[in-house]
Amino acid sequence: MADQLISTADHDTLPGNYVRPEAQRPRLADVLSDASIPVVDLANPDRAKLVSQVGAACRSHGFFQVLNHGVPVELTLSVLAVAHDFFRLPAEEKAKLYSDDPAKKIRLSTSFNVRKETVHNWRDYLRLHCYPLHRYLPDWPSNPPSFRLLHFSCLLYYSYSKYSKDHFLLISKDSASQSSLLHLRFGIERNNRTDE
Numbered sequence: 001m002a003d004q005l006i007s008t009a010d011h012d013t014l015p016g017n018y019v020r021p022e023a024q025r026p027r028l029a030d031v032l033s034d035a036s037i038p039v040v041d042l043a044n045p046d047r048a049k050l051v052s053q054v055g056a057a058c059r060s061h062g063f064f065q066v067l068n069h070g071v072p073v074e075l076t077l078s079v080l081a082v083a084h085d086f087f088r089l090p091a092e093e094k095a096k097l098y099s100d101d102p103a104k105k106i107r108l109s110t111s112f113n114v115r116k117e118t119v120h121n122w123r124d125y126l127r128l129h130c131y132p133l134h135r136y137l138p139d140w141p142s143n144p145p146s147f148r149l150l151h152f153s154c155l156l157y158y159s160y161s162k163y164s165k166d167h168f169l170l171i172s173k174d175s176a177s178q179s180s181l182l183h184l185r186f187g188i189e190r191n192n193r194t195d196e
Contacts, residue, residue: 005098005110007124008091018122037061043068078150085144087124093143097126105129106139 038057
């Protein structure tokens with residue numbers, strides 16, 4: 001079924017099973033310009049203001065852009081390059097990972113639930129679970145050859161590539177602190193389990 005993938009198939013026209021009825025299509029007149037996307041700068045030392053900004057963005061838009069998150073541009077560009085290489089692989093290679101089963105932890109698919117949908121979303125995606133890493137890494141794609149190495153590097157970036165282990169622990173605590181912004185703002189009880 002990997003021939004259903006957009007990146008594998010050769011399309012001259014939009015397949016009918018990707019055409020939404022007009023009533024279900026977004027109205028472009030209602031779409032906001034990117035100038036109105038809320039921006040949250042994690043470098044802001046004023047924690048109360050940060051919590052307020054996150055809350056306002058969630059109420060008004062349901063999402064926000066994050067600045068100063070600490071991921072280097074070079075790493076982001078490398079991940080994008082490997083992703084492009086992956087989706088350009090031959091159909092036979094991608095077929096090894098293709099699945100229509102939405103419950104699979106590692107799978108390549110299109111839309112969300114191809115078996116049940118009458119109209120599909122125009123996208124291909126690769127779903128990768130990564131925690132605990134030792135359980136899932138062996139099933140990650142081995143092609144392109146740089147895939148596992150680069151994505152593994154991303155997961156370990158703060159711990160081993162640029163910082164000492166002590167610095168990683170500080171960042172981890174800070175990251176946990178940043179993720180608690182939503183919990184603080186909306187009074188959601190935190191799940192403090194570390195095995196998820």
